[in-house]
Amino acid sequence: MTSIDFRLIAKTLPAAWRSAVVGKVGAANIKVLRMDGQPYGEETHDYNEGLLVLDGKLLLQVGQARIVVEAGQMYLAQAGTAHAVLPGSHGTLVIIDV
Numbered sequence: 001m002t003s004i005d006f007r008l009i010a011k012t013l014p015a016a017w018r019s020a021v022v023g024k025v026g027a028a029n030i031k032v033l034r035m036d037g038q039p040y041g042e043e044t045h046d047y048n049e050g051l052l053v054l055d056g057k058l059l060l061q062v063g064q065a066r067i068v069v070e071a072g073q074m075y076l077a078q079a080g081t082a083h084a085v086l087p088g089s090h091g092t093l094v095i096i097d098v
Contacts, residue, residue: 006054010034010092017085019095031095040085048098049077056091060084 004022009032013020016036023030035056042061051058051074058069061084062077069075071091077083 006032006094007092027098029095029097031097033093033095035085035089035091035093037088037090039087039089042082042084044082045077045079045097047079050094050096050098051075051077052094052096054092054094056093057089058091058093059086059089061086 002023006022009020009022011034013032013034016034016038017040019031019033021029021031035058051060051069053069053071053073055071057071058075060067060069060075062081066086067075
């Protein structure tokens with residue numbers, strides 16, 4: 001079994017909001033990135049995306065709703081759902097693409 005330190009990997013990435021794939025589970029990519037307080041534009045994917053906050057806070061705009069994802073929580077963006085990261089999001093984010 002391999003141990004992965006998501007926080008350490010996120011800290012060593014060359015830029016915020018640029019994810020690194022750290023593994024696969026079945027067909028799912030497991031990625032990590034560092035959030036730096038800056039917004040990230042709207043995205044829509046053809047796959048489900050789990051957004052797991054390890055530390056800090058993720059602020060999302062999904063349609064008209066503002067979603068706050070705290071450390072230890074995960075938001076599941078269903079395939080085809082547009083979502084954008086709002087200013088103030090910071091910390092370590094694990095992304096699970098299914």
